[in-house]
Amino acid sequence: MPKGRIGELPPRYSFMLNPYAEVRLSKCPKCQKDTHLRKFALLIHIEGWGAMALGKTCRYCSRCEMIMVHQDELEAKLAQSFSQIAPEVIGNEYMVLGTIEKKVWQEGLQGRGKQLAAMLQHVADFKNVYDLKYEPGRWYPANEGPKKA
Ligand SMILES: [Zn+2]
Secondary structure, eight states: OOSSOSSSSHHHHHEEEEOOTOOOBBBOTOOOOOOOEEEEEEEEEETTEEEEEEEEEEETTTTTTEEEEEEEHHHHHHHHHHHHOOOGGOOEEEEEEEEEEEHHHIIIIIIOOHHHHHGGGGGOOOEEEEEEEETTTEEEEEEEEEEOO
């Protein structure tokens, strides 16, 4: 697992991985305001593979600058991405590290891609990573504190 900061941009956004398929996060668990859908380019580290960029529509709270990802959707998307190129890594441990500037990620898609080292100039680590704790009738974020830099 990578240690320290990965991206060269200042840390940006908070991140929450939602493991509960029944919790759809139409409201932000932190501030209770409505969330909306926004597409982000996520940098994900996968054991046995390394870093990859994945475009994913996420729940987003603009007030908290928090990106919320449904774990089931993310894993389905990862499995789909790897089913052709490296099916053996499907199911491996992974970690969402940060976001990539969307413009750079889109250029990559069009075959004008930069190598990973160059791409990291356009990556921002998350400021905070939250766990979602859920009890029936009540759910709230548990702050794990800032990621160790
Ligand atoms: Zn919020």
